[in-house]
Amino acid sequence: MKPYLLLLALLCTTFLFSQSKTQEKITISGKIIEADSNIPLEYATVSFTNAQGEIVNGGITNTKGKYAIKVPPGVYTVKYEFISYETKEIPNKQLTQDTTLPTVSLAINTEGLDEVVIRAETTEVQVRLDKKIYNIGKDLTTSGATVSDALNNVPSVNVDVEGAISLRGNDNVRILINGKPSAIAGFGSTDALRQLPAEAIEKVEVITSPSARYDAQGTAGILNIILKKEKTLGLNGSISTNIGHPTSSNVSGNINLRTDKFNIFNTTGVRYRDAPGNAYFNNQYFPTTFTDPETGEEVTTDPRFDRVIEDRLYERQDKGFNTNLGMEYFLTERSSITASGFLRLGDDEDLTTNNARKFSNGSLDETTVRKEREIEEDRTYQLSLNYENKFNDEGHKLTADFQYENDKEEERSFITENRILPSPLSFPSEDIVNNETQKEYLAQADYVLPIGENAQFEAGYRGTFENEVTDYILKQEQENGAFVRNDTLSNIFDYTENVNAVYTQYGNKFGKFSFLLGLRLENTQLKGEIQSNLDEDAFSETLGVDIDTDFDKNYLGLFPTVNLIYELAERENITLGYNRRINRPRGWFINPFPSRSSVTNVFQGNPDLDPAYASAFDLGYLKRWKKLTLTSSIYYQYETDSFERIQEQTGQVINGVNVVRTIPINLSTNERYGFELGLLYNPAKWLRLNGSFNYYNFKSDGSFNGIDYGTENNSWFARGSAKVSLPWKIDWQTNGFYRGPRNNAQTESDGIVFVSLAFSKDIMDDNGTIGLNVSDLLNSRKRNSLTVTDSFISESEFQWRERSVNLSFTYRFNQKKQRGRPDRSRDNGDEEGGFEG
Structure with a gap:
């Protein structure tokens, strides 16, 4: 009887081991970029759907366009999506171990362009470890206005009747242009901001908890004004x-x-x-x-x-x-x-x-x-x-x-x-x-x-x-x-x-x-x-x-x-x-x-x-x-x-x-x-x-x-x-x-x-x-x-x-209307402030 008991124990152990291996998860990683410019796409969505049509897991890309998602080993349809871009799928992909998938490029969905333009005309917010980024859309009230006027439409910011800028009611705020002190913003005075057209702004970073990279000046925090800079060829x-x-x-x-x-x-x-x-x-x-x-x-x-x-x-x-x-x-x-x-x-x-x-x-x-x-x-x-x-x-x-x-x-x-x-x-x-x-x-x-x-x-x-x-x-x-x-x-x-x-x-x-x-x-x-x-x-x-x-x-x-x-x-x-x-x-x-x-x-x-x-x-x-x-x-x-x-x-x-x-x-x-x-x-x-x-x-x-x-x-x-x-x-x-x-x-x-x-x-x-x-x-x-x-x-x-x-x-x-996606081109000023989780 002992050989049979030994064989039975061996079979049970093998079965339990295989079950535990089945429950272990593997990491699937990769990168998503924009087809026209090869710029990484942030917040693009990746999902894994099994043969029964159930979404097992999913996630979004980071600021570098990368993702790393854990799923059980199996056969999946991998779907890549980003708003206003065409969706791509990799069907019946067998994944049994940690795998880095090839880089995926997504192209603009021209049929949905009208909706994209509408999204671009709103003010959107992104949250980082040390700041909030307000992508200033098509704000009609700043047409013909100045940067000082436009700041009065940014949450947490107030510009008083004399042009003094405060953040959360505190007027000791540091003004930066593209991450650095600048004559464009003025030194110790905000008068210069009344001379710069509001159309020059791409986005405003409201930095209420500045990282160590920034100058420690400004007890209220920092307003970092990022100016527009075209990146398209021609x-x-x-x-x-x-x-x-x-x-x-x-x-x-x-x-x-x-x-x-x-x-x-x-x-x-x-x-x-x-x-x-x-x-x-x-x-x-x-x-x-x-x-x-x-x-x-x-x-x-x-x-x-x-x-x-x-x-x-x-x-x-x-x-x-x-x-x-x-x-x-x-x-x-x-x-x-x-x-x-x-x-x-x-x-x-x-x-x-x-x-x-x-x-x-x-x-x-x-x-x-x-x-x-x-x-x-x-x-x-x-x-x-x-x-x-x-x-x-x-x-x-x-x-x-x-x-x-x-x-x-x-x-x-x-x-x-x-x-x-x-x-x-x-x-x-x-x-x-x-x-x-x-x-x-x-x-x-x-x-x-x-x-x-x-x-x-x-x-x-x-x-x-x-x-x-x-x-x-x-x-x-x-x-x-x-x-x-x-x-x-x-x-x-x-x-x-x-x-x-x-x-x-x-x-x-x-x-x-x-x-x-x-x-x-x-x-x-x-x-x-x-x-x-x-x-x-x-x-x-x-x-x-x-x-x-x-x-x-x-x-x-x-x-x-x-x-x-x-x-x-x-x-x-x-x-x-x-x-x-x-x-x-x-x-x-x-x-x-x-x-x-x-x-x-x-x-x-x-x-x-x-x-x-x-x-x-x-x-x-x-x-x-x-x-x-x-x-x-x-x-x-x-x-x-x-x-x-x-x-x-x-x-x-x-x-x-x-x-x-x-x-x-x-x-x-x-x-x-x-x-x-x-x-x-x-x-x-x-x-x-x-x-x-x-x-x-x-x-x-x-x-x-x-x-x-x-x-x-x-x-x-x-x-x-x-x-x-x-x-x-x-x-x-x-x-x-x-x-x-x-x-x-x-x-x-x-x-x-x-x-x-x-x-x-x-x-x-x-x-x-x-x-x-x-x-x-x-x-x-x-x-x-x-x-x-x-x-x-x-x-x-x-x-x-x-x-x-x-x-x-x-x-x-020769300028395209700004689309509703973050700008990830080189030298856009967004890297000022360092690590982003």
């Missing part, structure tokens, strides 16, 4: 013209010549725009007693006028020219060098008329008219050189960048003030010349090394070296009519900011879990030298602040980053990010010499400002359905030595009115938390909806000159967009925005609502487009605020630009 381009009311016009064009060895590209624009605005101020002043910092004695100021009402009218004429010319030369199939030059010329003329009524004890005592005519000439150029070497198709590469910018601005202001009542009188006029010269060098090198199928190592260096010289000359009219230089306030401020940084980061993916860990080391040098006739003691007496007129500060900091993502399902994931950031004060925040919007209202920088540091956490969730995409985040930030601009009286009285100073200070802490929600919904081919909501709580704690400036603020903003496709190739789009009330330690601001409306029609076999849009349809984009202090109360209304109407025409030659 000669192609487009030209756009716009006219509008209030009077505006511009012509911009881009042309691209691409061969197998080089790519030449140019974008050029000429603009003219009137930008009328207005403001209203109702200021009430009280007698104030304060302690003189020099003598220690109590001083009481009792202004002659206890109430001043100002009506301001802004007349602005902006004229400019900008051009960007470059060439990319392909040294080999894997390496290229790109050289480009950018030039911007600006010639602006502004007239501000301030009609003031001054009261004493409720009676009108005096009326004055103050006019400030400002002429500004701006000359900016930038030279860039980029080298890229791709060692293989797996992502192993080395890039090096060098960039030089030079910006010269000359502002000349002539200020006159006349009394109308009770009797005509001319006050001394002022002639102000402010020359700013700014130079910046950037050197950067980045190395990327893939490790295996999913891991990636990165390391790099970035150095930015910036010098800004401000030459401020103030001449005042004397009794004999001659203008004499005021040596007390005239000065030269030489400011240098040097930042050297090295970083390393590592990312990997295990099944549905991906992570990216990074560490950045930065050394910051802030150096300033003030040339004036005032010594440090005179500063304290004249300007009311103790400062070091010659300072050199160094800060060394470590900035870790952690970004995690977990795929709950094919179209659903959660993300978690942590990062530490820095906010360095810009030159105008440090320059102690006052700049005057009026004789009695001055802004004064603070040389004692130190950088602020912030730690931030972000928890995100994304879910995609067939017609709906949901994005959401919960975030928290804690900042030390945060900046706050406060207002206080200086003790000076000019023309019977107390002088009020605005000065930035370091508060002790700044704490904010909030959540945001975004929806993209396409219920039908003719209707596309887009909405977002952001709520935040802001709390600060700190004091200055014995006054507590701590405050707590709750606010929110929401935006919505609806686009309807009408017959005869006409599109209609409406955008709405509302920002809720908010406050800081001294000022309460009312909510703001504005609506934009636009229509467009394709003509000339879809090569041309006519557009009409109305910005701020209700003429309601105004900032109303109330400032309350112990010494004065100020009620104000400010409108930067009134409602505008714009008519545009765009003609394209």
Whole structure:
């Protein structure tokens, strides 16, 4: 019996072993590319169907067009799909072991092109480990508009009435162009973004949890604007013209010549725009007693006028020219060098008329008219050189960048003030010349090394070296009519900011879990030298602040980053990010010499400002359905030595009115938390909806000159967009925005609502487009605020630009309409930020 038992045991063992082998899964991998360009297709779908017609398993390709899917051994039909592309199948494929299938190329499905174009006209979102990417579609409301206007349609972003950009309610946001600081975006100012046409944008990356590759500047995060760059072979381009009311016009064009060895590209624009605005101020002043910092004695100021009402009218004429010319030369199939030059010329003329009524004890005592005519000439150029070497198709590469910018601005202001009542009188006029010269060098090198199928190592260096010289000359009219230089306030401020940084980061993916860990080391040098006739003691007496007129500060900091993502399902994931950031004060925040919007209202920088540091956490969730995409985040930030601009009286009285100073200070802490929600919904081919909501709580704690400036603020903003496709190739789009009330330690601001409306029609076999849009349809984009202090109360209304109407025409030659797929061509800027899970 024993031989039979042994044989039976052997058969059972063999059977069980074969069953366990059957249950084991094998890995099937491969790659999908686009047929025309050989560019990898991201998010293409791969599925395995057995002989019974059941889908056993499936997955999607990564950013390199690759897939790796586990299935039990067997015979399958392998199906490859991507929206707007023809489907391919490999029938009856026997798979018994780990196998790498041949690369599959998918071609455009021309029969479904109409649907593809519709998808391209919506704003879509992609989620990476450290950012959200908004592919800006055919947003009609930005036709004839600027980059600054277009950013106001991006979720999480807000552009206020003066053009200041904030992210989740925090205005300390870093603006990059194609992943690098640039003269195109401006240095410490967003004015340049008002001069670049919105049509130049390809996509916007909202980076609320930046990886270690990025500069640590910007406690709110980073907005990386990726500009369009045509990749198709041959000669192609487009030209756009716009006219509008209030009077505006511009012509911009881009042309691209691409061969197998080089790519030449140019974008050029000429603009003219009137930008009328207005403001209203109702200021009430009280007698104030304060302690003189020099003598220690109590001083009481009792202004002659206890109430001043100002009506301001802004007349602005902006004229400019900008051009960007470059060439990319392909040294080999894997390496290229790109050289480009950018030039911007600006010639602006502004007239501000301030009609003031001054009261004493409720009676009108005096009326004055103050006019400030400002002429500004701006000359900016930038030279860039980029080298890229791709060692293989797996992502192993080395890039090096060098960039030089030079910006010269000359502002000349002539200020006159006349009394109308009770009797005509001319006050001394002022002639102000402010020359700013700014130079910046950037050197950067980045190395990327893939490790295996999913891991990636990165390391790099970035150095930015910036010098800004401000030459401020103030001449005042004397009794004999001659203008004499005021040596007390005239000065030269030489400011240098040097930042050297090295970083390393590592990312990997295990099944549905991906992570990216990074560490950045930065050394910051802030150096300033003030040339004036005032010594440090005179500063304290004249300007009311103790400062070091010659300072050199160094800060060394470590900035870790952690970004995690977990795929709950094919179209659903959660993300978690942590990062530490820095906010360095810009030159105008440090320059102690006052700049005057009026004789009695001055802004004064603070040389004692130190950088602020912030730690931030972000928890995100994304879910995609067939017609709906949901994005959401919960975030928290804690900042030390945060900046706050406060207002206080200086003790000076000019023309019977107390002088009020605005000065930035370091508060002790700044704490904010909030959540945001975004929806993209396409219920039908003719209707596309887009909405977002952001709520935040802001709390600060700190004091200055014995006054507590701590405050707590709750606010929110929401935006919505609806686009309807009408017959005869006409599109209609409406955008709405509302920002809720908010406050800081001294000022309460009312909510703001504005609506934009636009229509467009394709003509000339879809090569041309006519557009009409109305910005701020209700003429309601105004900032109303109330400032309350112990010494004065100020009620104000400010409108930067009134409602505008714009008519545009765009003609394209040899350009295909943008299709609804991600752009994966070389040097599209999307690789900035590193590993993608």
